[in-house]
Amino acid sequence: MKSLLSLAVAWLLPCHSLFAAENPIVLWSGGAPGALGTSPKDIPTLTPYLPAKPTGAAMLLIPGGSYSGIYEGQAEPFALWLNEQGLTVFVLRYRLGSAGYRYPAQLQDAVEAMFQIRGSAAKWKIDPKRIGAMGFSAGGHLVSTFINRPEDGMILGSDRSGSPRPDLAILCYPVISMITKPHGTSRKMLIGDSPEEKLVRQTSSELQVKPGLPPVFLWHTMEDKLVPVEHAQHYAAALHQNNVPHELHLYQNGDHGTGLIGTQHPWFADLLFWLRAQKFIP
Template identity: 85%
Template sequence: MKHFTLILLFASLASLSAVEKPAVLWPDGAPGALGTTPKDIPTLTPCLPAKTSGAAMLLIPGGSYSGIYEGQAEPFALWLNEQGITVFVLRYRLGSAGYRYPAQLQDAVEAMRQIRGAADKWKIDPKRIGVMGFSAGGHLASTLINRPEDGEVEGRKPAISARPDLAILCYPVISMITKPHATSRKMLIGEKPSDELVRQTSSELQAHPGLPPCFLWHTAEDKLVPVEHAQLYAAALHQNGVPHELHLYQHGDHGTGLIGTQHPWFADLVFWLKAHKWITTP
């Protein structure tokens, strides 16, 4: 019965959206590509709402930097479409395919530039383009707002900013030092990273004044990525005067609150987005 309900929900959301074919992010080959198979070719999938609010979101699924968890891709894109938000799902290069930092960030930076550069085409406001990431995707999202310069490709000097205007981090991986998620750390920076690289990829140490507003949520029962990750980043944002909102829910293991479930984070996020004028519907 639950499976049938999910099918009906996705069908209902899909009727309010148009999911386009994935576009190759780097038509001439990704920088430092290790091959030409699908795992070497990151993509960006536009998901267009029936009626746009003018806001857009780069959606970054999780997967421990070793895979792409599809349950955090199009299902959430369709839900955001229902709120009037245009969404672009990023499938980025992974550590399991031999890619280490900053290859993943290069993909996120390029995705942001392509979205903002084609704002007229997509009928979106170039100053209302955010990023939303889950788990390891939350780490990539936090890195994108903290240190987009690390994702710059040598020899290129784009005039378009790659920093998002808003960030949503869902049970994010944050620290490579405090209770690190072992798989994400290994896949991103290898088994023997330098102390400098560990600090560089620990987002709580890289927050600074001037970052965009952030919405974070986590659960106290998360056994995979400890709740301290979100708490550390929220504390760093507070210390640097960055507007943010942190929601800690008592119950739920890692990955709770997926589409098709009842969870308060959906309503809390919609309330926050309305306060920031990203959702204009009643």
């Protein structure tokens, strides 16, 4: 049965977008690396959503949830909205700290997802050089880590070739730092209660930016009480210092989770303007 939020989205989107989800793809057919069991929480999946009028570009969509859950309000509703813009979307449901998985298990799932999407580009009728990643909150942290340090998610001895790094990144009120005003639950779920200093710095995305990263769109609200706006500000400053193309949008009003589907928040139009400049949508 569809959630009430999904049903609400049905009234907002044309009929041809409904029921666009394909069957979920089990990400690791032989079991995830370091799997702690065989229940659903140990089996990450990738769910494709196909647009009626594809542009040839795609988006890996990573919901948030403090690394302790998957917030579904940032999954299917946004997949359907992105479908309306012509993007082929893949929703990643990754392994979580609440199930005992610590860094880099989540990044391994994101890297494998991107390898599979690019490797099946012909099947999905998408351009392998126009695949972005979009994340909310802790999902935004995962996306920032993904563009900063994809090598941390590579499995030693695998036969994968090429880079899994996305071609652009969209960070929505992201968790960024594990040092400056960290979000306590996300930090604990990702790196544990007493992480080594090296790991804390490795997972603080503002410290891991380097020249040559793909373009980044990030936004936050000044009133966010859960993940302070400094997270986005520090990351944008690091992008600027390293000459990485980016846009930072700060909105005065709104707490954490502002701008979900069904609202009239200006970030929707700002993002679409940016995506057109990146040649992801017409």
